[in-house]
Amino acid sequence: MKAPTGRRRAVTKALTALLPLAxxxxxxKIRAxxxxxxxKTLPPTxxxxxxxxxxxxxxxxxxxxxLAEGYDRDSARFFVIEQTNVVLTRWRATRLLDADDEDD
Structure with a gap:
């Protein structure tokens, strides 16, 4: 991770808050x-x-x-929401994916 120290600290703090048991x-890997x-232009969270x-x-x-089977990115992302949320839950994430969120 090649970011200023303040940015690194903010990313680490956000990561610890979001995923306490990852x-x-x-x-x-996520930190990097x-x-x-x-x-770099996005807020750390x-x-x-x-x-x-x-x-x-x-x-x-x-x-x-x-993707290898021919699904487009959006369709593939939709079909893995539940699997993603299982991992997020196991890691005690403070947020989960929502099928209605377009940014995820």
Whole structure:
């Protein structure tokens, strides 16, 4: 994560608040993704949320398989909402995905 120290601290604080029981390896990957260049203009809480959802989607759901089967991104994302929420719940996340949210 190549971000100013204040930004790193804010991302770490947001990550700890959002995912109190996430495994360390997952938290490190999410922290790195939330601190990437394309996320630097977002508030830390939003960057952490987006990085978390993307990480879970790719690492813990059938998202990649659905894409390989020909589903478009939006359809594949819709079909993995429940799987994503299971992981978020296991990690005691303070937020879950909602099928009606268009930003996730």
């Amino acid at each position: 495994p360390y390896a997952d938290m490190e 993704d939330a601190g990437s260049v394309h996320m 939003i960057a952490v949320w987006l990085a978390t959802v993307a990480h879970i989607r790719h690492a813990y759901t059938d998202y990649e398989k659905l």
